[in-house]
Amino acid sequence: MVVGDLAQEVDVIVIGAGPGGYVAAIRAAQLGKKVTIVDKDTVGGVCLNRGCIPSKAFISAGERLVGIQSAGEMGIEVSGEVQVNMEKLVAWKNGVVKKLTNGVQQLLKGNQIEVVSGEAYFSGSNSVRVSSDDASQTYKFQDCIIATGSSSAELKSLPFDGERILSSTDALNLTEVPTKLVVVGGGYIGLELGTAFAKLGAEVTILEGTKSLLPGTDSMLTKMVARKLKKLGVKVVTEAMVNSGEVDGDTVSVEADVKGETQTFTADYCLVATGRKPNTSEIGLDVAEVQLDERGFIQIDKQCKTNIDHIYAIGDCAGGDLLAHKASYEGKVAAEVIAGQNSEIDYQAMPYVIFSDPEIAYTGLSEAEAKEQGFTPVTSRFAFQANGRALSMNQTDGFAQVIADEESKQVLGVQIVGPEASTLIAEAVFAVEMGAHVDDLALTIHAHPTLSEALMEAAEGISGHAIHMVNKKKK
Structure with a gap:
């Protein structure tokens, strides 16, 4: 049966239910808008279903296995070979994903957001047609947020076959x-x-x-x-x-x-x-006259607006750094602009995290970037080898480094490589975002023994007052 001769009217339609789309939908609903969200797959997008979350589940399993294998250093002896059951691992990973997707579905329901399963295609600059296997419906919107994400880029010389x-x-x-x-x-x-x-x-x-x-x-x-x-x-x-x-x-x-x-x-x-490519080629953007750049990403301004004033784009499909948390942030901005607020995107303190071993995380300016922007940067680095918590975890590789302006002592950037860098970077992001003085970090009492003390020590080192390392001699 085909339905949809009569268009349904909504305030805001969101195309894509990933970490950008579902966050945008919830924020718009919180601000009083009638919202419909459309996805051809399932809520959570690539990040939750096939990217960030499942990959971190695999990473955690690998870390657990290595921890068991090296436990002898701590006096914990494991007899026999430790086995990996991949079918159980995949099932556990899928269970983690299911819990999170169910949670997102409940959040959408709780915010009275209509969730529609199907493929969206612009039929004009104010309308979208959503098609599924057995139905089709047109939606007429006042505002639209495109959050279609990205997909794995295929090499012509090495095309995916899904098996090998x-x-x-x-x-x-x-x-x-x-x-x-x-x-x-x-x-x-x-x-x-x-x-x-x-x-x-x-x-x-x-x-x-x-x-x-x-x-x-x-x-x-x-x-x-x-x-x-x-x-x-x-x-x-x-x-x-x-x-x-x-x-x-x-x-x-x-x-x-x-x-x-x-x-x-x-x-x-x-x-x-x-690498990844934007999912922008099969949703009728040409019909809506939305402009793309030469790589197929949607062009937006600081309020996430496209060249069509009431159509917005967020996340991977809008280019820039392809990060889930960036998509969520942009989703909030777009929804707030639609609701009449004077919001705009500001990436001054964007966190970058790589779940390598050891983990890498950084935010703000590097030393080279600080120089390019006219600052005279000073740096201080504290090694995890001198951190009590890192030693007790048997994870001492790496360091925390703080970069500050020599004259003002404003925190310009932080780089961390080491245990739990992905978590530690949050404090650094806050410091860069608020334009903190190094003393704001140094004078904050950090619990002992914790990994976060490394950031405090690095900040103290800028002023030559670090306790647990030899400070640089001032020139």
Whole structure:
């Protein structure tokens, strides 16, 4: 049966129910708007269902396994070989995802948001047609928020087959630990999943086209990660440009030019993690006359508006850093603007987190960026080797570094590599966001023994007053 001859009218329609879309829908509903949210899949988007959450579940499992295997250093002896049951691991991961998606569904219901399953296509600048297997309905809106996200970018020379040549989504549904795994791409997705599978027992080789892992990340942070990868037995090949891949039964061979020499890498699985592309090509943006840039991302201003005044775009489909928390933040801004508030996006203190081993997290300006912006930066670094909590956890790799302006002592940026960096960065984000003086961090009493003391000590080091390290002599 086909319905929908009569358009339904809504205040706001949100296309995409990921971490940007569902947050935007809830905020708009909180501000008094009648909201409909549409997704062709399920609530939570890629992040919750096939990305952030399931990958971190795998990472946590890998860390737990390594912890058990190394427990002997603490006097905890484990007899016999520790086994990994991938089917149970995947089932547990799916259970985590289900709990979260159910939670989001209840939040949408509690905020009286209509949830529609189907594919959305613009039929004009004020209307969207949503089609499912057995129905079709047109919605006429006052405002629209596009939150369609992104998907794995496929290499023409190494197309996904879902069996041996895998996207990140495919990899997270494997029911066996690969004996050998080739990872094409040394960015954060390839690195995180490659590390997780290495800890679960796979022999991992990472092929990265540039000169170093995690392109765009400060080398002082990545060196620590590269060192740990070596300990885990992960082989990292840089300046490796993939030419082709071939599947033969249960084997996949990847051919790459490595610094001018052709090499072949053989494994039972190949994970391709070479970036993501915006989901903007099949929703009728041309009909709505919404402008895209040359890479297919939707162009927006500081209020998340497109060139069409009442159509907004947020998250991955709008470009910039492809981060779930950035999408959620932009979703709130777009909803608030629609409700008449004077909100706009400000990325001054955006947190960046890589769940590598050890973890990497940073916010604000790097030392080089501070110089470019006219500051005279001073830095102070405190090593986790001198932190009591890190020692008691047997996780002492890494450091916390604070960058401040020499004259004003304003905190400009913070970089952390080490245990729980993903959690520790929150305090640093707050400091950069509020334009804190280093003494705001240094004079805040931090509980002992905790990892957060490293940030306090680094801040004290700016003024030459750190207690648990030798301070730099002032020039």
